[in-house]
Amino acid sequence: MVAVSSIPSSPSDLTYADLPWLIEHREDRCAVCGKCTAVCPVQAIQLTYRRQRIVGLGMLGKAKNDPSVNYRTLYGIKQKTDVAHRCIGCGMCSMVCPNEAIRPMPNPNDPRLRFHMNQAGDAWKRGGRRNDRDSLLDKIIFTRISMLTDPALDAGRHEFFLNTILGRILPPEEFLQRRAKGEWIPPTREIFPFIIGSMSFGALSPNMWLGLLQGVAYLNEVLKIPVVMATGEGGCPPWVLKSPFLKYIILQIASGYFGWDEIIRAIPEMQCDPAAIEIKYGQGAKPGDGGLLMWFKVSKLIARLRGVPEGVDLPSPPVHQTLYSIEESVMKMIQTMSMAWGFRVPVYPKISGTTSAKAVLNNLVRNPYASGMLIDGMDGGTGAAYNVSMDSMGHPIASNIRECYLDLVAQGRENEIPLFAAGGMGKNGNIAQNGMALILLGASGVHMGKYIMQAAAGCLGSERNRCNVCNIGLCPKGITSQNPKLYRRLDPDQVAQRVVEVFTSIRTEMKKIMAPLGRSQSLPIGMSDAIGINDAAAAERLKIRYIC
């Protein structure tokens, strides 16, 4: 037995088998160019050499004149096994390798890394979504295919009305009364029902943000698809605030109030009103937790926009601290924000999916200035959160939005407060199907963040915990980094083009869903007779048809 002290082992020493991602490297293909090691965002691999002893027969004294022992030197890649430098599976190494010599592979065994993701007492933080690839929305099928009396429509040639309304809608009687008296009518916006959800200027790199905005502007100005995007809580660049593109932007105010000095100061110089104001009370990825921009990402530009020093963590409080209760907060903030823009801009709260969503909804129904409600389900993404919040906190979106919608139906007010859904849209790429399923369950539209990062900018993150290092500013694609060396990898023009491609294809798929249902004249919000699911319990919960 070897002496214990000679074995280099501490509690957190790991072997390759303990890591979730293993590097497969083929020495016979490797050109030893070093691109992979240079690009790896977490320095999980290093160029190394190994000296190998080649044993000859002379060792055994059976061959005369045999040099017995030879050595050869191997050049290649070594994967590090310490927690800080674990491979995150992003795959940038294989993306840059000229010879297909390297790739990360998921470890099919039993990675023990999870037990050590708390070094220095710091619980595991990451970006991305809940690490669960299952999606109930994917299982919803559109079953009411028009036959016989009502033939299916031609998705390619027919005219479709796909837009939705963001904003408080009055009961028809009250609308007519107010019109007759010349009284205030709450503002509304006619928008495309797929919305680019809140991702802050800070969480996203400047190039990503610019690409999104360019794409959204093109969709509106050239293609006449009224897509809007939300800012997240980090404010908005002054040149955007004073531009005619502000009307495509939903400005978010969250508990940290970051960026709102700039916004308020810019109001007198605004050429147009923003699309809406979103008051963030909760986020699906980290319910009950405030926003978090880690110090790695607080660059000079971000610091200026947010009015804070450079290089400090920016954790927002979990609630709006200045106020006593959420009811009071909702009431006062909605009215204040409405007043700031002369009651011309819809103001709505965003809450995380929760069993208490209906209580919030009922409060909003009684608030004449509330313009809608956005529920962010637990499968939503984030730039930074504790893993436990992401994986285990919150409420899935489908049943949450459905029960809120049915609650409004019971009150006869489903047209007055539009419900928007978020959290896990297009998790497995089925964005139009997921969004339309939620619309037929009762949502007026859906917000998507992670999907846009994946589809429009090539985000490598996945629910297999691939990459998911948005929080540390090392995004290998330059999407969520404030480091110019990284974000210059991302060409805003290409992002803009992908944004346009994404939305035009969503529009096509919406038509391909609506046409067979015989719907074209209005978005089929709440058309629950048209959907079914092969899961009896889910069907019962969602009050839709069970199919098999």
Next chain:
Amino acid sequence: MCRLALKTASIPFSPHGVLQAMESMREGYDGSGLGLLLRGVRFTDFNYSSTDPIFSGIAHTEQALHRFNKFMEEKGFLLKYDHQFVTDLSRIEARDRHKYLVRVYKRPESWSRLTPEEQEYELMMTRLSLRHDGEKHGGDLTAFSFWPDVVMIKEVGWPLEVGAALGLQDDRILARLVMAQGRQNTNWGINLYACHPFFIQGIATMTNGENTAFVPIRDWLMGRRFPGYMGYQSDSEVFTHILHYTLNRLKLPLEAYKHVITPLKTEELDHHPQGEFLKGLRNVCRRLIIDGPNCVMGSLPDETCFMVMDHKKMRPGAIGGRPGVWAMASELCGVDAMVPDRDPALDFQPMREHTVVVSSDRKDYKIWSQFHPFHLPQAI
């Protein structure tokens, strides 16, 4: 596809002629049910005063008829006339038709204190009470309408056969306005409440085609908590209730109906003189946007009748006639059958933006377009 025929004339005529028009439209139609609505009613054996409410329905059993009589008596209604159909029940597919009811009543004395609106509400509630009573007893009593100057008949079967079974060809009932719908895809097991035309407080519509937006519209209408917004055995019943909501609850003119069920596009409203108002109306009535294909024909208590298409216009309808007599039908041959002696060059097939209206003077038909200015105090 269901067949629609509507005839309106200054001189009362027999509904049998309208059934013959249904016959002319038989090609490609399985003729499996009939619904009739008559206004401007004349009975040959009774001098009817058009202010007295008429109950239309079916007592399927003797017991149901007894209960019906007892209910009306207790409510204080005085029976003035009981129309006796000369029936040949062997020509009716269904077997549980004890008595077809068309009865004229005098309103209860106690109603004299009620306003006209309150009386209209009470008439509706009486009909609904009778309907609920029938449903509570296994569907042995069917209540179609209870309203002044309105008779409704609904039955399963080939329209002309149904008419013959009820002796409609003997001209003992005449009317100035007849709406008829020939159903498609019906069988004897159908709930008679699913047959068109649908009726609520003097307002009636009938439709062909299917309304794919039915469920969200139904949900919203039921949320109004108005007792008459119920039933919905057919997806087309919402057309009637939307019209009722537009006219009676919102107090908007008939022209607004088209703006509610098939609003113009935003690009079109941007150039409309009342675009801002109509966009607002579209938003607040968004849940009432229909999704055809449908042709909707309807009539109002003052014998105004109208026809509209859905936006997709896949169910064309036609109107033709001459001063004093006008006919609307889902097929042009139906118009030919109802008013053969007319100038066909003046026939009109409305497009997606049109509402065709024949007012009670029956002098002409008016084509109203959604692009026309919309004169309302709220719209200015």
